[in-house]
Amino acid sequence: MDTTVTTETQGKVWDGGNEPLKASYGKMMMWFFLVSDALTFSGFLAAYGFSRFKFIETWPIADEVFTHVPFFHGNYPMYYVAFMTFILIMSSVTMVLAVDAGHKMKKNSVIWYMFLTVIGGAIFVGSQAWEWATFIQGDYGALETKGGRILQFVDANTGKRVALDDFAKAGHGERVEHERKNGVWFFSEGTLPTYTVNEVVEGFKAHSNVLIRTETINEEGEKTVLSREDSLKKLGSATMVVEGANLIHNEYGSRLFADFFFFITGFHGFHVFSGVIINIIIFFNVIIGTYERRGHYEMVEKVGLYWHFVDLVWVFVFTFFYLV
Amino acid sequence: MAHEHKLEIFRGLLKFKSNTQKIWGVLAFLTLVTAVEVGLGIVKPEFLMSPFLSKFEGGWFATFLNIILAPFISMKALNLIFIVLTLVKAYYIAWDFMHLRDEKSGLRRVIVWTPVFLIAYLSFILLVEADYIYEVYKEGFVTWNF
Numbered sequence: 001m002d003t004t005v006t007t008e009t010q011g012k013v014w015d016g017g018n019e020p021l022k023a024s025y026g027k028m029m030m031w032f033f034l035v036s037d038a039l040t041f042s043g044f045l046a047a048y049g050f051s052r053f054k055f056i057e058t059w060p061i062a063d064e065v066f067t068h069v070p071f072f073h074g075n076y077p078m079y080y081v082a083f084m085t086f087i088l089i090m091s092s093v094t095m096v097l098a099v100d101a102g103h104k105m106k107k108n109s110v111i112w113y114m115f116l117t118v119i120g121g122a123i124f125v126g127s128q129a130w131e132w133a134t135f136i137q138g139d140y141g142a143l144e145t146k147g148g149r150i151l152q153f154v155d156a157n158t159g160k161r162v163a164l165d166d167f168a169k170a171g172h173g174e175r176v177e178h179e180r181k182n183g184v185w186f187f188s189e190g191t192l193p194t195y196t197v198n199e200v201v202e203g204f205k206a207h208s209n210v211l212i213r214t215e216t217i218n219e220e221g222e223k224t225v226l227s228r229e230d231s232l233k234k235l236g237s238a239t240m241v242v243e244g245a246n247l248i249h250n251e252y253g254s255r256l257f258a259d260f261f262f263f264i265t266g267f268h269g270f271h272v273f274s275g276v277i278i279n280i281i282i283f284f285n286v287i288i289g290t291y292e293r294r295g296h297y298e299m300v301e302k303v304g305l306y307w308h309f310v311d312l313v314w315v316f317v318f319t320f321f322y323l324v
Numbered sequence: 325m326a327h328e329h330k331l332e333i334f335r336g337l338l339k340f341k342s343n344t345q346k347i348w349g350v351l352a353f354l355t356l357v358t359a360v361e362v363g364l365g366i367v368k369p370e371f372l373m374s375p376f377l378s379k380f381e382g383g384w385f386a387t388f389l390n391i392i393l394a395p396f397i398s399m400k401a402l403n404l405i406f407i408v409l410t411l412v413k414a415y416y417i418a419w420d421f422m423h424l425r426d427e428k429s430g431l432r433r434v435i436v437w438t439p440v441f442l443i444a445y446l447s448f449i450l451l452v453e454a455d456y457i458y459e460v461y462k463e464g465f466v467t468w469n470f
Contacts, residue, residue, distance in 0.1 A: 085358055
């Protein structure tokens with residue numbers, strides 16, 4: 001932006017007299033912030049890569065984890081994330097159009113494009129919240145062993161996943177959730193899973209067509225399914241029932257996967273959220289004519305840079321969490 | 325307010341008449357790339373499920389090639405394609421949406437090369453170290469730790 005006056009005199013080169021990079025102070029600082037933020041994100045992603053390479057043989061397969069689309073039942077890997085990606089790119093486009101309209105001093109177009117950008121951002125954050133909720137709630141349920149490994153269940157004939165609901169024997173030993181009011185005040189526990197380990201084990205013994213699937217990935221790139229004998233043997237090491245995922249337990253496999261998923265998509269989601277808030281502020285500033293009076297719309301350009309950056313990071317998160 | 329836009333993408337192969345038109349053109353391209361990625365991710369073609377090259381055997385030169393060509397040797401072809409397509413998308417977002425294409429080359433270099441160097445370095449040391457730890461587990465020295 002050539003809004004700041006550049007003096008041509010040679011004597012003024014030291015006190016900001018010349019602009020070798022031809023960018024205003026604000027814009028340059030926005031870029032430097034984005035560079036440092038990019039390094040923060042890559043630090044997280046590199047740490048994710050570290051943990052993944054470390055447990056490369058047991059890492060969960062993303063296609064089997066994120067399989068849901070709102071309002072639809074069934075197995076649809078990736079479609080919803082693809083939609084989210086598209087929404088974010090689309091809101092990036094409306095942002096560029098807003099910046100472009102700003103250069104031409106078209107106030108009303110800027111207002112419209114900013115509005116659409118905010119809507120796009122809100123849809124994205126909402127989708128991510130839904131994605132989190134689905135992930136936390138879980139799908140089929142699994143057992144966790146003493147060593148912290150996850151045992152999932154598959155149908156021996158079809159090879160498809162079987163939910164705990166389908167075979168566990170309910171009512172085989174009831175246990176009431178311990179609450180603070182019933183005992184020592186500083187002892188309490190989280191929500192109990194639907195079934196106890198014993199119920200799952202009994203149910204497993206009663207259903208001969210159910211097998212255990214371990215975390216280990218075999219030569220064909222699929223999770224290893226144990227034979228019935230090995231499954232029964234393996235069942236002995238189970239210590240708890242896991243439904244869904246949190247920072248400590250994860251029914252989809254390695255708990256680090258859940259930790260990094262929450263941490264990285266959460267950090268990104270926080271960026272999108274702040275981006276939406278900043279966009280709303282700028283949106284109102286445009287409406288009340290702040291930039292019209294200032295004579296230029298550089299502020300829109302600067303928040304635009306931030307908004308595109310959020311999109312840029314998502315492109316990488318999408319690849320490393322959902323595709324690779 | 326004079327604000328110059330460079331309106332060519334793909335090294336001048338595609339020229340647009342206005343900045344707005346270029347934006348839609350880039351959107352079409354990014355959507356196409358994402359669609360290809362999702363399509364490949366769902367279909368998972370059999371011939372892309374193994375690395376492009378197999379490991380070279382024998383001699384220091386083979387070892388050298390194994391290191392230089394590591395992405396082609398130890399990574400599934402499909403994953404390598406995903407990463408390349410991601411970088412392509414990142415390029416067009418930064419160059420056209422964040423209009424780095426219109427900035428002075430000095431500013432562009434500061435913004436691009438600093439993180440590229442640091443990220444490449446960090447990824448390299450972390451992934452090599454992680455692979456080493458994986459080997460330690462695999463050899464059975466330690467079976468499971470946290």
